[in-house]
Amino acid sequence: MMHMMNGYGTFWWMMVIFWVGLLILGIYLVTSYINGGGRKRTPMQILKERLAKGEISEAEYEQLKSALKRDERS
Structure with missing residues (x-):
C-alpha cells in the first residue's frame, strides 16, 4: 500500500x-x-516605419534622415 x-x-x-x-x-x-x-529598433528603422505608416511626409523623412546621418558622424 x-x-x-x-x-x-x-x-x-x-x-x-x-x-x-x-x-x-x-x-x-x-x-x-x-x-x-526583445529586438532593438534603430532610429532609422523607426523613421522608415513612421514613413510607411504615413505619420510623416517624404520631405520630413528626408530631413530627419539627414539629421540622423549628421548625428552618426559626430
Whole structure:
C-alpha cells in the first residue's frame, strides 16, 4: 500500500512542476510580445516605419534622415 502512495506523490509533484513550467513559459511569451520580442529598433528603422505608416511626409523623412546621418558622424 505504501508503494502506491509514493507513486501518486511523484505523479502529483511532476504535474505541479509541469504546470509551474507552463505558467513561467506563458509569462515569458507574453512579456516578450509586449516588449517587441526583445529586438532593438534603430532610429532609422523607426523613421522608415513612421514613413510607411504615413505619420510623416517624404520631405520630413528626408530631413530627419539627414539629421540622423549628421548625428552618426559626430
